Amino acid sequence: MITAGIDCGAKNTKVVIRKDGEVIAKSLVLSGFDQKAAAEEALEMALKEANLSKKDIEHITATGVGMKEAPFADDTITEVGSVAKGTVFLFPNARTVIDVGAEEGRAIRADGTGKVIDFAINEKCAAGAGAFTEAMARALEVPLEKMGEFSLKSQNAVPMNAQCAIFAESEVVSLIHAKTPKEDIVRAVHDAIASRITSMVRRVGIEKEVALVGGVARNVGFVKSMKDDLELEMLVPEDPEFVAALGAAIAAAENR
Numbered sequence: 001m002i003t004a005g006i007d008c009g010a011k012n013t014k015v016v017i018r019k020d021g022e023v024i025a026k027s028l029v030l031s032g033f034d035q036k037a038a039a040e041e042a043l044e045m046a047l048k049e050a051n052l053s054k055k056d057i058e059h060i061t062a063t064g065v066g067m068k069e070a071p072f073a074d075d076t077i078t079e080v081g082s083v084a085k086g087t088v089f090l091f092p093n094a095r096t097v098i099d100v101g102a103e104e105g106r107a108i109r110a111d112g113t114g115k116v117i118d119f120a121i122n123e124k125c126a127a128g129a130g131a132f133t134e135a136m137a138r139a140l141e142v143p144l145e146k147m148g149e150f151s152l153k154s155q156n157a158v159p160m161n162a163q164c165a166i167f168a169e170s171e172v173v174s175l176i177h178a179k180t181p182k183e184d185i186v187r188a189v190h191d192a193i194a195s196r197i198t199s200m201v202r203r204v205g206i207e208k209e210v211a212l213v214g215g216v217a218r219n220v221g222f223v224k225s226m227k228d229d230l231e232l233e234m235l236v237p238e239d240p241e242f243v244a245a246l247g248a249a250i251a252a253a254e255n256r
Contacts, residue, residue, distance in 0.1 A: 001253060002018070002019045002057055002058055003017070003018050003057065003059045003060070003253045004043065004046065004059075004060045004061075004248075005018075005063065005244075005245045005246060005249030005250070005251065005252055006042065006043060006061075006070050006073060007062075007063050007079075007082065007244040008031065008035055008038070008062060008069055008070055009031060009066070010031065010065050010066075010101070010104075011030070011031060012028050012030060012031055012102070012215070013029050013030075013039055014026065014027070014028045014242050014244070015028075015043050015046040016242055016245040017046050017049075017050050017057070017249065018246075018253065024049075025046040025047070025049035025052075026049075026239070026242055027042045027043075028241065028242075029042045029045065031066060035066035035069035036070070036071070038066075039062075039066070043060075043070075043072070054072070058256050059253070059255060060073045061073060061074065061252035061255065062075075062077075063076060063078065063079050063082040063245070064079055064244065065079070074252070074256075075251075075252075075255055077251045080106060080108055080116055082243075082244045082245075082246075082247030082251065083099045083106065083108060083243055083247055084114050084115070084116045084247065085114040085246075085247035085248075085250050085251060086114075086213070086242075086245075086247030086248075087108075087114070087211045087247070088114035089114065089246065090211075090235075090237050090246070091211050091235045092112070094210070094211040094235060095109060095110060095207035095209065096110075096204075096205075096206050096207050096208070096209070097110060097210075097213060098201060098212045098226065098234070099213050099214040099243070099244075100193070100214040100215075100216035100217065100222070101214040101215055101241075102131055102215065103131055104122060105121070105122040106119060106121050107200040107201040107203065107204045108204070109204045109205055114250075118204045119204060120203050121200075122197070132189070132192075132193055133193065133222070139172045140185060140186065142186065147186055147190075147221055148221035148222065148223075149220070149221070150182060150183050150187075150221065151186045151187045151190050151220075151221025151222075152220060154181070154183040154186065155183070155184070156184045157184075157191065158185060158187070158188040159188065160172075160189065160192040172185055175188070187221065190221045190224070190225040191229070193216075193225070194228070195229060198226065209235055210234045210235065211234060212234045212235070212236050212240070213236075213237060213240045213243040217237075218240060223236060
């Protein structure tokens with residue numbers, strides 16, 4: 001059986017193709033302004049990698065903020081549902097899932113089958129998502145991919161009080177003018193995001209084991225801030241940005 005899951009995210013569109021329970025291809029493209037075109041491009045890229053054609057796919061399930069822009073999908077699944085499925089598949093003992101992407105952060109409690117028990121979403125403020133890190137990277141003139149490395153070099157914890165991305169940028173500028181080391185400011189940025197996310201996690205309840213997924217999980221500085229704030233270790237998959245697409249592909253196999 002061959003199925004596909006497509007995660008139409010705010011920043012990137014991801015596709016995972018599975019055959020008989022194994023991932024055989026995946027792809028990622030920028031969502032851009034035309035999410036439908038991005039979805040089609042991502043699917044074609046994954047099909048090419050798998051040496052398949054669209055007719056070989058028995059069932060396609062879409063998820064993500066732009067899932068309605070994937071007209072070739074047979075059905076859809078919520079982002080929370082796909083993330084829970086994908087995470088528990090990768091980590092069967094995971095019961096608490098933290099998902100931080102470009103525009104949203106989520107805290108999810110799931111059972112052993114990947115079914116969602118409870119969840120909370122930070123969808124009204126970018127200060128709890130990847131967009132906040134990108135904005136702060138621009139303000140600090142630090143390449144986004146280097147933010148994690150900078151954070152790990154920090155020697156001092158610097159409080160960041162602003163709870164809004166706009167005000168936080170002003171606070172960052174003030175810290176720069178005060179000659180605060182960039183490493184400490186970058187750590188403060190990650191600590192601020194972690195604080196917002198952990199408050200959601202505690203709201204839904206922490207059950208071990210805890211997994212951290214989503215594109216921001218690639219940022220080692222943010223991962224450390226999360227571990228420090230929650231005072232526990234977390235499971236991080238090799239490709240954290242593909243977990244929702246994986247969950248959608250699993251759902252496709254269940255719904256075909």
